[in-house]
Amino acid sequence: xxxxxxxxxxxxQITLHHKVLSxxxxxxxxxxxxxxxxxxxxxxxxxxxxxxxxxxxxKTFHQPFxxxxxxxxxxxxxxxxxxxxxxxxxxxxxxxxxxxxxxxAKIIPPxxxxxxxxxxxxxxxxxxxRSSVNVILLAxxxxxxxxxxxxASVVSQLSEIHADLCFLGTNALSLGDGLTEYDWETxxxxxxxxxxxxxxxxxxxxxxxxxxxxxxVCKINALDYLITDLDPGDKKLLTYSQTxxxx
Amino acid sequence: xxxxxxxxxxxxQITLHHKVLSxxxxxxxxxxxxxxxxxxxxxxxxxxxxxxxxxxxxKTFHQPFxxxxxxxxxxxxxxxxxxxxxxxxxxxxxxxxxxxxxxxAKIIPPxxxxxxxxxxxxxxxxxxxRSSVNVILLAxxxxxxxxxxxxASVVSQLSEIHADLCFLGTNALSLGDGLTEYDWETxxxxxxxxxxxxxxxxxxxxxxxxxxxxxxVCKINALDYLITDLDPGDKKLLTYSQTxxxx
DNA sequence: ATAAATATTGCAATAAAACGCATACATCAA
DNA sequence: TTGATGTATGCGTTTTATTGCAATATTTAT
Numbered sequence: 351x352x353x354x355x356x357x358x359x360x361x362x363q364i365t366l367h368h369k370v371l372s373x374x375x376x377x378x379x380x381x382x383x384x385x386x387x388x389x390x391x392x393x394x395x396x397x398x399x400x401x402x403x404x405x406x407x408x409k410t411f412h413q414p415f416x417x418x419x420x421x422x423x424x425x426x427x428x429x430x431x432x433x434x435x436x437x438x439x440x441x442x443x444x445x446x447x448x449x450x451x452x453x454x455a456k457i458i459p460p461x462x463x464x465x466x467x468x469x470x471x472x473x474x475x476x477x478x479x480r481s482s483v484n485v486i487l488l489a490x491x492x493x494x495x496x497x498x499x500x501x502a503s504v505v506s507q508l509s510e511i512h513a514d515l516c517f518l519g520t521n522a523l524s525l526g527d528g529l530t531e532y533d534w535e536t537x538x539x540x541x542x543x544x545x546x547x548x549x550x551x552x553x554x555x556x557x558x559x560x561x562x563x564x565x566x567v568c569k570i571n572a573l574d575y576l577i578t579d580l581d582p583g584d585k586k587l588l589t590y591s592q593t594x595x596x597x
Numbered sequence: 598x599x600x601x602x603x604x605x606x607x608x609x610q611i612t613l614h615h616k617v618l619s620x621x622x623x624x625x626x627x628x629x630x631x632x633x634x635x636x637x638x639x640x641x642x643x644x645x646x647x648x649x650x651x652x653x654x655x656k657t658f659h660q661p662f663x664x665x666x667x668x669x670x671x672x673x674x675x676x677x678x679x680x681x682x683x684x685x686x687x688x689x690x691x692x693x694x695x696x697x698x699x700x701x702a703k704i705i706p707p708x709x710x711x712x713x714x715x716x717x718x719x720x721x722x723x724x725x726x727r728s729s730v731n732v733i734l735l736a737x738x739x740x741x742x743x744x745x746x747x748x749a750s751v752v753s754q755l756s757e758i759h760a761d762l763c764f765l766g767t768n769a770l771s772l773g774d775g776l777t778e779y780d781w782e783t784x785x786x787x788x789x790x791x792x793x794x795x796x797x798x799x800x801x802x803x804x805x806x807x808x809x810x811x812x813x814v815c816k817i818n819a820l821d822y823l824i825t826d827l828d829p830g831d832k833k834l835l836t837y838s839q840t841x842x843x844x
Numbered sequence: 845a846t847a848a849a850t851a852t853t854g855c856a857a858t859a860a861a862a863c864g865c866a867t868a869c870a871t872c873a874a
Numbered sequence: 875t876t877g878a879t880g881t882a883t884g885c886g887t888t889t890t891a892t893t894g895c896a897a898t899a900t901t902t903a904t
Contacts, residue, residue, distance in 0.1 A: 353882075365706050365727075366678060369599060372860080382884050387861070398707075402601050403860065403891065410727050411601065471718035471734060478739045487718060487746055489736025489754060492725045499734055507736060507750070600892080619850080629894050634851075650850065650901065 351379065356389050364399055364408045371405040420449045425555045425579035430454040432577050432597050433517060433553055439463040441514040445473055446543055447498035448519030450553045452476060458483065467511055469499045469539055493535060500535035508542040516547030520554035522561040523576075525589055528569040530562050540567045551575035552594075559586060570594065598626065603636050611646055611655045618652040667696045672802045672826035677701040679824050679844050680764060680800055686710040688761040692720055693790055694745035695766030697800045699723060705730065714758055716746045716786055740782060747782035755789040763794030767801035769808040770823075772836055775816040777809050787814045798822035799841075806833060817841065 356379050363370045363378070375386045394401040400409055420426060430453035437443060440463060445451050447470030455476035458466075462483040468474050474487040488507050490499035518540060522530045529552065531537045544550050544567070556578050576594040580587055587596050603626050610617045610625070622633045641648040647656055667673060677700035684690060687710060692698050694717030702723035705713075709730040715721050721734040735754045737746035765787060769777045776799065778784045791797050791814070799820050806825070823841040827834060834843050 361707070366681075366704055368703070369602065371599075383860080384862095384885080385883060388882085402599055404599050407599070407601055412605065471722055474739050475718055475744060478741050478744065482741070485739040485741075487734070487736055487739050489734050489746070489750075492721050492732040492734050494725050494729070494732075497722060497725065499736075503736070503754070630850085631852095631895080632893060635893085 351381075353389070356381070356385075357393060360389060360393060360406075361398060364406065368408045368411055369405060374405075420452070422555050422557075423449075423453070426450045426453045428579050429553050429555065429577050430457055433551060434458075436515060436551060436575065436597075437462070442512075443467065444511065444513035444516040444543055444547050446470065446516075446518045446540060447473060447496055450519045450555070451517060454517065454553070456480070465513075467513060469504055469543070470497065471499070472497055493533075495533070496536060498536070498539065500539050504539055505542045508539075508546045511546045513547040514549065516543050516550045518543060518550065518552050520552055520558050522563045523552065523554050523558055523570075524560045524562050525570060527562045527566055529567040529573070531565050531567055532563040534565060537565045537567050544568055544572060549574040551577060551597075553577045556580045556584075556586065598628075600636070603628070603632075604640060607636060607640060607653075608645060611653060615655045616652060620652075622652075667699070669802050669804075670696075670700070673697045673700045675826050676800050676802065676824050677704055680798060681705075683762060683798060683822065683844075684709070689759075690714065691758065691760035691763040691790055691794050693717065693763075693765045693787060694720060694743055697766045697802070698764060701764065701800070703727070712760075714760060716751055716790070717744065718746070719744055740780070742780070743783060745783070745786065747786050751786055752789045755786075755793045758793045760794040761796065763790050763797045765790060765797065765799050767799055767805050769810045770799065770801050770805055770817075771807045771809050772817060774809045774813055776814040776820070778812050778814055779810040781812060784812045784814050791815055791819060796821040798824060798844075800824045803827045803831075803833065 359379065360370060360375060372383060372386050372390065376383055379386065390399065390401050390406045393399045398409070400407045400411065426449060429450055433454050434457055442465040444467045451470060451473050455473045458477050458481045460481050462481050465484045465486060466477050467486045467488060469488045471487060471492070474485050477483065478485040488499055488504050490501040490504035493500045520529065521532065531540065550573050552573050552575065554576070559578070570590065571593040573594050575597055576587070576590050577597045578587065582596040590596060606626065607617060607622060610622070619630055619633050619637065623630050626633065637646065637648050637653045640646045641653070645656060647654045673696060676697055680701050681704055689712040691714045698717060698720050702720045705724050705728045707728050709728050712731045712733060713724050714733045714735060716735045716737070718734060718739070721732050724730065725732040735746055735751050737748040737751035740747045767776065768779065778787065797820050799822065801823070803825050817837065818840040820841050822844055823834070823837050824844045825834065829843040837843060
């Protein structure tokens with residue numbers, strides 16, 4: 351049997367059972383333990399599996415559907431709490447995705463009345479679980495990086511929606527270039543989100559301020575609120591306060 | 598059992614009960630107390646739990662979205678593995694939601710080629726995380742009970758889709774009444790799912806056979822495959838084999 | 845204070861991994 | 875064809891990791 355055949359079988363076994371024992375593979379493939387180990391070593395080198403004592407695990411073993419690790423969680427929680435104050439009963443809310451938005455989703459009031467539109471399945475599930483608010487998930491192709499729905503269908507659905515307030519996460523924000531992104535589809539979605547809401551609130555940890563990516567979503571003056579972990583009076587925010595309300 | 602499996606189970610127990618007793622883990626995992634302690638020590642070293650005298654505690658009580666507990670998981674895994682055999686490269690798959698579907702999502706091959714439509718954000722996230730297949734999530738109002746997208750927008754989007762194979766979970770199935778449900782919106786979605794696919798596969802644990810709810814989705818003869826945890830030759834399935842292919 | 849439960853430590857048995865080496869096999873060039 | 879080169883595989887040995895056990899210490903509860 352060829353190496354590649356074995357590799358394929360091993361990967362099949364792993365996707366099926368989420369793990370394999372070296373000994374079982376030995377019998378299944380009719381090769382020595384050494385060969386199995388060498389195969390596993392190579393598959394691990396290629397990042398396909400996780401080798402452990404006694405066998406190997408699927409890469410997804412530890413994430414049955416675990417949420418993305420949240421970097422700078424303390425700051426993001428703080429931002430989410432500030433953002434929550436903009437939300438009132440009866441409003442229709444529209445949100446993008448990202449870890450900050452997840453923090454906001456986690457503190458949505460259980461008795462909120464209104465409509466909650468989002469392009470992020472993670473946010474939608476969080477909110478639906480916690481709150482009786484009406485959650486509408488906008489459909490589309492699920493982007494494997496950001497786990498938000500993208501594509502023409504999202505944009506077309508957004509064109510039918512008129513929300514009171516839109517919350518956006520941030521990858522980069524600067525006075526000169528405004529809100530920027532690196533992924534084309536994300537840009538299209540964010541542009542549509544902005545168009546579909548009366549007011550736009552951008553949530554950003556302070557370290558993203560004055561950074562840039564290549565693709566522009568909008569200029570600063572398209573944003574109504576800027577919510578950061580800094581004090582609203584912080585001097586880093588001074589220049590932004592010309593066009594946005596700082597929170 | 599691999600070390601990592603034990604760690605995973607321990608973490609599951611802790612998120613479920615907020616604490617564990619070393620003795621309970623002993624019995625649950627079939628290992629000595631020493632091993633349990635060493636496991637707990639390691640998990641604590643990794644910052645995952647807090648070890649205390651007699652067991653361990655969850656590190657944080659602020660928990661993210663919780664995956665629905667899966668009842669009869671062993672049977673559902675078995676069904677999912679059978680269902681997987683119906684999936685081939687190039688197909689467009691359409692699925693509903695539910696815990697069986699989640700089990701199927703967990704074993705989707707990483708290199709599957711095709712399109713995966715679903716109305717369940719949970720299934721969509723699982724599949725997108727595990728596989729490079731193109732995942733399309735159909736939009737709508739997120740039903741707070743079943744966590745699937747429902748409503749007119751789903752039905753309207755489904756009318757534009759023509760899939761090769763549709764997988765449906767089951768709440769009740771009987772010869773007389775066919776596939777039945779108790780929630781009106783779910784019925785509408787399932788009806789549309791069936792219409793949008795060339796073939797329909799129903800996945801059901803055997804105890805749901807010959808049970809009924811009040812709202813009919815379709816008759817038995819609308820179903821092409823019936824996948825259960827029973828052996829295809831089981832006598833309980835005999836009567837179904839007239840109209841469906843039993844797997 | 846005392847008994848019971850739980851932890852810690854060192855140790856031995858076992859299982860698995862890593863390493864070096866010899867053999868088999870394929871590929872390629874002369 | 876032949877020989878050289880490189881790769882894949884299996885085997886024996888050494889090294890390391892895991893696990894359970896027993897003796898001892900510590901904590902907890904009464």
